[in-house]
Amino acid sequence: MKNLTLYTGLLIILSIFMSTSCKKDDDDDTRYLTKVYDNSSLNEEYQWQGNQLQKINNYNSQGEIIRYQEFKYSDGKLAQLDDYSSTKKNVVKINKLGYNNLLDYNNSLFHEKNRLKGTVDPDANITLYSYSRYKYLDGKVNKVSYYTKTNNDLYVTNSYDTIEYNGTQISKYKRYWDNEIVSYVTFTWGNDNVTSENYFSNQNGNFVLSQKIDYQYDDKINKYKAIMNLPLIEPEILxxxxxISAESASYFGSSVYKSAISIAYQYNSDNYPTQQTETDADRQNELKVYSFEYR
Structure with a gap:
C-alpha cells in the first residue's frame, strides 16, 4: 500500500474545541471511553470528572507514561489545553487511533501534539512543553492560539487557527503562521457524518488541492460520543x-497517489465498538487492531 503524504503545512491534525460538558447532559446512554489498547498494550487512558474530560495519558509499550494532556475549563467551556512532554530533544511519535498506515503523518489526538519534542525515556522529566488557548463566538470556538516553550523557558506563539461553521457543523478551518494563511481544510457532511475532507496548501500564493479523503460509516454509536462535547477537527471524532472505510487521493503535480483501508468492528450490547481492525483494502493485509474500554 502506498502511504499518503500531506503537504508539509498539513502534517498536523488540527484540533478545535466547542462547548464542553455543559452542551449536553451526562445521560445513562453515554459510555465514556477510558482505555485504548494497541493489540494488547495500553496506548491511551482517559480520565473523567463526571462527564468532563480531565486528562489523557499516553503510554509506551512498556506501560510507562511518556506524555499527558490536561484540560482547563472556564464556565463549562474548555479554556486551555496543557501538553506535558519530556524536556529531551528526541521526537516522540504517539499516534491517535486509526489510519496510522493510511495517513503518512502522526495522526495525534490533539493539534500540534505530534510536533512535540519528547522522549520514550520514562525517567526523563516531563514538563509543560506547549499549551493551546481557545476563543469563542456565539458559543463556538472561532480561534485557537498555540504557545510553545522556548530554550529560555518562555512560551511564544506564531501560529493560530480560525474556524468556520455551517450551522453547528465545522465547514472549514484555516491555519495561520505569522498572520498568513498556510493551509486550509474543507469538510462535507452527510447524515451527521463527515463524508469527505479536502486539504489545500499554499503554493506560491495559490491554494492547491493536495489531498482528498472520502469516508463511509456504520450505523452504530461512535466510540468518541462522550468527547463530542469537545469536538475535534478530526472526522473520526466529529x-x-x-x-468503516477511508479512501484517499494525494496530488503531487500531475501525479495522483491513491490508498484505502477498510475498518471492521466488534460491538458491545450498547452498540459501542469494543474492537477495531484496520485492513489494507488493496492487499487485504491487517494493519492495526485496537480495543476499547468504557465506563
Whole structure:
C-alpha cells in the first residue's frame, strides 16, 4: 500500500474545541471511553470528572507514561489545553487511533501534539512543553492560539487557527503562521457524518488541492460520543457514527497517489465498538487492531 503524504503545512491534525460538558447532559446512554489498547498494550487512558474530560495519558509499550494532556475549563467551556512532554530533544511519535498506515503523518489526538519534542525515556522529566488557548463566538470556538516553550523557558506563539461553521457543523478551518494563511481544510457532511475532507496548501500564493479523503460509516454509536462535547477537527471524532472505510487521493503535480483501508468492528450490547481492525483494502493485509474500554 502506498502511504499518503500531506503537504508539509498539513502534517498536523488540527484540533478545535466547542462547548464542553455543559452542551449536553451526562445521560445513562453515554459510555465514556477510558482505555485504548494497541493489540494488547495500553496506548491511551482517559480520565473523567463526571462527564468532563480531565486528562489523557499516553503510554509506551512498556506501560510507562511518556506524555499527558490536561484540560482547563472556564464556565463549562474548555479554556486551555496543557501538553506535558519530556524536556529531551528526541521526537516522540504517539499516534491517535486509526489510519496510522493510511495517513503518512502522526495522526495525534490533539493539534500540534505530534510536533512535540519528547522522549520514550520514562525517567526523563516531563514538563509543560506547549499549551493551546481557545476563543469563542456565539458559543463556538472561532480561534485557537498555540504557545510553545522556548530554550529560555518562555512560551511564544506564531501560529493560530480560525474556524468556520455551517450551522453547528465545522465547514472549514484555516491555519495561520505569522498572520498568513498556510493551509486550509474543507469538510462535507452527510447524515451527521463527515463524508469527505479536502486539504489545500499554499503554493506560491495559490491554494492547491493536495489531498482528498472520502469516508463511509456504520450505523452504530461512535466510540468518541462522550468527547463530542469537545469536538475535534478530526472526522473520526466529529461524526455521529464509526468509519468503516477511508479512501484517499494525494496530488503531487500531475501525479495522483491513491490508498484505502477498510475498518471492521466488534460491538458491545450498547452498540459501542469494543474492537477495531484496520485492513489494507488493496492487499487485504491487517494493519492495526485496537480495543476499547468504557465506563
Amino acid at each position: 461524526s455521529k457514527n464509526n468509519q
